[in-house]
Amino acid sequence: MTDPLALDPVLPVRERSERPWNLDLPHDERFAHFEAHVTAGGKIEATDWMPDEYRTAVLRFVEMHGNSELMGVLPEREWIMRAPTLRRKLALTAKVQDEAGHALLLYRVAEDLGKSREAIIEDLLAGKTKFHNVFHYPTHSWGDIGIIAWLVDAAAIVAQQALRDSSYAPYARTMQKICWEESVHIMHGRDVVVTLVNGTAGQRDMVQEALNRWWGPLMQMHGPRSDRAKDRDLHWRIKAKTSEELRQEFLAIYVPRIRELGLVIPDPELRYDEAAGEWRYTEPDWDELRTVVTNHGPRSEARLEFRRLNRDETRWVRETILAGSPAVAA
């Protein structure tokens, strides 16, 4: 047989879809090929070889994201029975199901990276892994539910939209679906808020008080400014934007929409600096963020305890699924 490589003309190697890090090469060479591909904007699939540094970083990131989706349903769940109308009850129930579904989709990504769902839940319940700060707080009124669905989900979608460019392709694809569902949540939340501001003085106050409560945690949510050069997740292009870029994006879109409703953002320093081209704000309370995400927030322990209880109560379901169903067989 003719050696195809002996034929003319041959395209340069660069133009081919070769994935040299998958070849049987010394580790350093593989690593260099992998790093060059990823830092140039290339995508990685679950079946690709990847250095441990990358695998661990993606896993940690996706796991924290999945945990946040799973824990994030708890504050909203508390309001399903108290939703003011049937339509709101249905919408909130659907949102809670969506968020649980997001956790499932993300845990699937993490499982393919090598950590079992069992181990993920184990670590979450033992306090070894984290979930987002905003889900460690109590909810006080239906106004909180509007502000959570509108602004917490909005702050999240800003980050999630950027993750559609993640170098880890299974994660990026999952984010496509999640972002589509999140946009419904934001509409639901905004509709709740707009309805309340059009209501009685009491209902209006209820939203304003909710905004006052949530503004601090919202500003902390994306995390402190980080050094771009030292951020490993940025280096590997697991995420595409820094925390400050995400916060600026959130402020640019949502400050005008909040003010449009006559609501007052509880930060006297908040303003757009035309010259610098960015928003100025009171430095968020980073001590509060650290306290809360290490499970010392006002509802951290109660929410984890609820999950532990829930896990025990549903154990029989998992066991039945794995063992087959004796009830059906009998």
Added chain:
Amino acid sequence: MTDQHSGTLEPYEVFRQEKEGGPMIHGGNVLAPDPELAVHYARELFARRSESTRLWVVRRADVHVLDDPDLLDPPLDRSFKKPGGYVMRDKLAAARGRAGTAKPGARAASHDTTGRRTGKTG
């Protein structure tokens, strides 16, 4: 129940069709002990908003993968296999010059790519 539960969970890949006649697009995957539950999970995750008209649920182990670039993307110039591999604008102009004919109107029906502004070669 016809399927034996094996006692282990396995990944199943889910493909969705958005509208009748459309392509099956990979949606994601689920973990299930058997095909029956895999289909139920797939329905909950990928079709609860009327966003799919059909789902294909395939055991990951049953998917045969070909991703060898030597076979899929051989290092040879294969532009002759693609419509964009034929650039004849100048030759056509020359032919019209020899025949003394005019260029047909832009709206003339065409099944090749000679009328297009950009023809990707390679």
